[in-house]
Amino acid sequence: xxxxxxxxxxxxxxxxxxxxxxxxxxxxxxxxxxxxxxxxxxxxxxxxxxxxxxxxxxxxxxxxxxxxxxxxxxxxxxxxxxxxxxxxxxxxxxxxxxxxxxxxxxxxxxxxxxxxxxxxxxxxxxxxxxxxxxxxxxxxxxxxxxxxxxxxxxxxxxxxxxxxxxxxxxxxxxxxxxxxxxxxxx
Amino acid sequence: xxxxxxxxxxxxxxxxxxxxxxxxxxxxxxxxxxxxxxxxxxxxxxxxxxxxxxxxxxxxxxxxxxxxxxxxxxxxxxxxxxxxxxxxxxxxxxxxxxxxxxxxxxxxxxxxxxxxxxxxxxxxxxxxxxxxxxxxxxxxxxxxxxxxxxxxxxxxxxxxxxxxxxxxxxxxxxxxxxxxxxxxxxxxxxxxxxxxxxxxxxxxxxxxxxxxxxxxxxxxxxxxxxxxxxxxxxxxxxxxxxxxxxxxxxxxxxxxxxxxxxxxxxxxxxxxxxx
Numbered sequence: 106x107x108x109x110x111x112x113x114x115x116x117x118x119x120x121x122x123x124x125x126x127x128x129x130x131x132x133x134x135x136x137x138x139x140x141x142x143x144x145x146x147x148x149x150x151x152x153x154x155x156x157x158x159x160x161x162x163x164x165x166x167x168x169x170x171x172x173x174x175x176x177x178x179x180x181x182x183x184x185x186x187x188x189x190x191x192x193x194x195x196x197x198x199x200x201x202x203x204x205x206x207x208x209x210x211x212x213x214x215x216x217x218x219x220x221x222x223x224x225x226x227x228x229x230x231x232x233x234x235x236x237x238x239x240x241x242x243x244x245x246x247x248x249x250x251x252x253x254x255x256x257x258x259x260x261x262x263x264x265x266x267x268x269x270x271x272x273x274x275x276x277x278x279x280x281x282x283x284x285x286x287x288x289x290x291x
Numbered sequence: 292x293x294x295x296x297x298x299x300x301x302x303x304x305x306x307x308x309x310x311x312x313x314x315x316x317x318x319x320x321x322x323x324x325x326x327x328x329x330x331x332x333x334x335x336x337x338x339x340x341x342x343x344x345x346x347x348x349x350x351x352x353x354x355x356x357x358x359x360x361x362x363x364x365x366x367x368x369x370x371x372x373x374x375x376x377x378x379x380x381x382x383x384x385x386x387x388x389x390x391x392x393x394x395x396x397x398x399x400x401x402x403x404x405x406x407x408x409x410x411x412x413x414x415x416x417x418x419x420x421x422x423x424x425x426x427x428x429x430x431x432x433x434x435x436x437x438x439x440x441x442x443x444x445x446x447x448x449x450x451x452x453x454x455x456x457x458x459x460x461x462x463x464x465x466x467x468x469x470x471x472x473x474x475x476x477x478x479x480x481x482x483x484x485x486x487x488x489x490x491x492x493x494x495x496x497x498x499x500x501x502x503x504x505x506x507x508x509x510x511x512x513x514x515x516x517x518x519x520x521x522x523x524x525x526x527x528x529x530x531x532x533x534x535x536x537x538x539x540x541x542x543x544x545x546x547x548x549x550x551x552x553x554x555x556x557x558x559x560x561x562x563x564x565x566x
């Protein structure tokens with residue numbers, strides 16, 4: 106009926122579009138099978154291979170980035186450690202320098218004190234010696250002067266033994282007087 | 292018809308769209324025929340519709356075989372377009388509904404269905420082809436049968452022996468309701484699914500073609516044959532024809548998507564543990 110209608114081409118009787126012609130089904134099936142095979146065996150495997158490759162590349166990239174990050178973190182860590190070590194070392198050095206400086210200062214001070222003391226002691230000693238020397242020379246000169254003077258006053262020479270005794274007694278008196286004055290002053 | 296009659300002296304009469312458009316003359320392999328089938332139906336007959344389908348299939352093969360040759364990690368513009376199309380079916384339909392494992396199994400089938408329907412839908416708006424390869428029942432019917440076989444196969448493979456019981460006698464229903472439920476489930480699952488798949492696709496594209504023919508043939512008639520003030524009307528009909536062409540492109544995409552996603556849903560339901 107259908108094909109008759111077709112052959113009558115545009116007459117009153119229209120073909121029923123719900124009834125498939127045999128060749129319609131045949132060629133539709135052929136086209137479907139061909140397309141299925143091409144998508145199944147050619148196109149989709151290629152795309153799958155590409156997707157796998159791409160995923161691998163992305164994973165590789167991520168891994169590389171992670172490695173780089175880990176490396177950077179390790180470097181930062183070591184820099185920080187080194188920095189901390191350097192800081193600690195610097196503070197130790199500073200501490201030591203301060204200690205050294207104060208020690209040197211103390212040494213210098215001690216030595217200066219010692220020097221001063223020594224110089225003072227020497228000065229005292231020398232003063233004492235000079236005083237002794239002055240005292241002894243004065244003692245003899247004063248004796249001689251006194252004797253000369255007394256000889257001139259008395260008009261006669263005194264023998265040495267008597268004169269010596271007199272001088273000694275005079276000096277002893279002087280010393281006693283000195284001591285007494287010292288004691289009063291004290 | 293009086294209008295047509297009054298314009299009869301003009302060189303071109305109005306050509307209304309006709310169902311005969313979908314059954315053009317078999318111009319190749321009119322022999323041999325099957326004597327007992329539909330009044331000597333030609334076995335290998337090729338008419339205009341078949342030719343349009345061959346062209347659509349050839350374009351698909353060219354695009355995808357050439358488009359996936361020498362693919363690069365960083366795609367060129369053409370490659371990313373091809374990848375986008377294939378990725379839409381893979382991620383948007385197959386993996387989304389079936390998961391990655393089952394989605395991969397049925398991906399070739401779903402991809403073929405989607406792109407075959409899409410290409411043959413789009414021939415309806417391609418100049419000189421001007422008819423959708425899916426507007427004639429052969430392709431929708433074959434693909435509906437494929438979809439039908441696929442979901443039954445998936446169900447039997449996943450639940451050997453229990454698939455039909457699960458489908459026809461869903462658990463959690465009181466036993467006496469099976470008298471009603473089982474026939475309903477049988478009709479909706481095993482009878483209506485392929486029929487609705489076939490008719491939805493075919494009728495959408497068939498009516499789309501009739502509308503386009505109506506608008507463009509009316510434009511032609513008003514402009515060249517009707518005379519008087521009628522050419523003014525041709526502006527309107529042409530605008531409608533243009534709008535419907537855009538709409539047909541949308542319908543072509545939508546129907547391809549619907550066919551593929553329904554197939555995926557049927558497979559998903561068949562794979563599900565219980566209904």
